[in-house]
Amino acid sequence: MGSEKDCDQSNNLMIELTQGRELAKQLRDHLNHTCSSLQSGGFLVERILSSYEKALSMLNFTGVYLGGIQCTISSSESIPSLANSSPRSEDSERNSIRDQPHKIVLKKRKAALRWTEQVRVDPETGGEGPPDDCYSWRKYGQKDILGAKFPRCYYRCTHRNSQGCLAIKQVQKSDEDPLVYEITYRGRHTCMLASNAMQPSEKRQKLCTLQQEVKQSLKVKSEELDDKEQIFPPFTLPQTESYIFSDSLTESSDLIGSFSPPFISSSTSESNLFSLIDFQSLESDHTEILSNPTSVTNSPIGDVDFSLDPIEFDPNFPFDSPDFFV
DNA sequence: AATATTTGACCGAC
DNA sequence: GTCGGTCAAATATT
Numbered sequence: 001m002g003s004e005k006d007c008d009q010s011n012n013l014m015i016e017l018t019q020g021r022e023l024a025k026q027l028r029d030h031l032n033h034t035c036s037s038l039q040s041g042g043f044l045v046e047r048i049l050s051s052y053e054k055a056l057s058m059l060n061f062t063g064v065y066l067g068g069i070q071c072t073i074s075s076s077e078s079i080p081s082l083a084n085s086s087p088r089s090e091d092s093e094r095n096s097i098r099d100q101p102h103k104i105v106l107k108k109r110k111a112a113l114r115w116t117e118q119v120r121v122d123p124e125t126g127g128e129g130p131p132d133d134c135y136s137w138r139k140y141g142q143k144d145i146l147g148a149k150f151p152r153c154y155y156r157c158t159h160r161n162s163q164g165c166l167a168i169k170q171v172q173k174s175d176e177d178p179l180v181y182e183i184t185y186r187g188r189h190t191c192m193l194a195s196n197a198m199q200p201s202e203k204r205q206k207l208c209t210l211q212q213e214v215k216q217s218l219k220v221k222s223e224e225l226d227d228k229e230q231i232f233p234p235f236t237l238p239q240t241e242s243y244i245f246s247d248s249l250t251e252s253s254d255l256i257g258s259f260s261p262p263f264i265s266s267s268t269s270e271s272n273l274f275s276l277i278d279f280q281s282l283e284s285d286h287t288e289i290l291s292n293p294t295s296v297t298n299s300p301i302g303d304v305d306f307s308l309d310p311i312e313f314d315p316n317f318p319f320d321s322p323d324f325f326v
Numbered sequence: 327a328a329t330a331t332t333t334g335a336c337c338g339a340c
Numbered sequence: 341g342t343c344g345g346t347c348a349a350a351t352a353t354t
Contacts, residue, residue: 139331141346154345158330170345331352340343 116184118174130171130181135189137169149175157191165191 119131130153137155144151150173157165167189174180 138329140348142331142333143344143346146343152344156346327354329352329354332350334347334349336347337345338343339345340341 113188114184114186116182119181119183120177121179121181130173130183135167135191145172148172150178157189159191163191165189167191 121131136158138158138160139153139155141154142151143154152170152172155169155171157167159165166187168186170184170186172182172184174182
């Protein structure tokens with residue numbers, strides 16, 4: 001168990017899976033240029049991607065493997081900067097965000113991932129309320145936050161009960177600019193592709209329209225980053241992307257998880273949707289989410305899986321099982 | 327009727 | 341004790 005040979009095999013497997021996934025992403029981005037393609041080929045690509053995500057999640061490898069393996073990142077996607085940040089309180093974190101707009105901040109802890117976006121809504125096209133995304137959320141709470149003008153709203157995925165999707169998000173209006181929403185995502189969506197599989201074409205069409213609207217409404221002013229800060233290309237969120245982060249390139253074994261941002265992939269040069277994204281893993285998220293009485297029965301992907309330490313990877317996992325790559 | 331939202335209560339962390 | 345996050349009953353909406 002845990003021999004170098006096993007390690008090499010799993011590494012090779014990761015490389016192959018990652019390459020396949022990246023190619024599928026490129027195909028998806030290509031198809032995303034037209035709405036109609038989303039309804040046909042796009043759906044197939046999503047399924048292909050889903051398979052790759054599952055496989056990689058089982059390997060606890062859902063993005064950039066930091067353990068010495070090169071992996072291909074398509075030019076149309078952006079992996080957030082591995083910029084570091086020392087631990088700090090959420091308030092000081094927020095202040096730092098404002099001091100350095102557009103800077104992508106990562107923080108690493110152990111298990112689940114948490115990331116924050118600051119989204120400016122176009123008052124004309126965005127309308128009232130927080131910006132929409134391609135997932136359906138159900139509000140489950142609202143809280144006045146100390147020192148904040150506006151309350152924080154808590155949302156969970158609508159499919160939490162039906163599909164065991166454990167994704168949640170928090171939305172809070174910015175103190176300084178009411179048009180800016182700070183949206184914190186936690187947990188991974190496991191519902192989207194499965195639900196899409198059962199959606200009629202008109203829903204896919206609606207989704208596509210929504211994507212266009214989101215593109216319009218979530219535009220934020222785009223300023224150029226200093227080259228020193230712009231470790232990765234300008235950030236755009238793919239639709240079913242998964243990332244894995246670490247606060248240090250040297251901490252190869254500390255893979256912290258995957259995520260599926262619910263936003264649109266864009267390979268164009270249009271304005272970035274987000275001025276800032278702050279990634280943060282939370283150790284406590286893990287038990288929190290797992291304590292949910294709703295068991296996850298539909299998918300092996302979830303917080304449970306991506307929290308597994310790579311060392312715990314079982315080289316005897318039946319990858320050759322006919323049911324594995326579904 | 328089914329589903330979503332509101333909102334006070336509750337709980338754990340600090 | 342406070343605070344942030346979640347629960348769940350009541351209420352609203354579809």
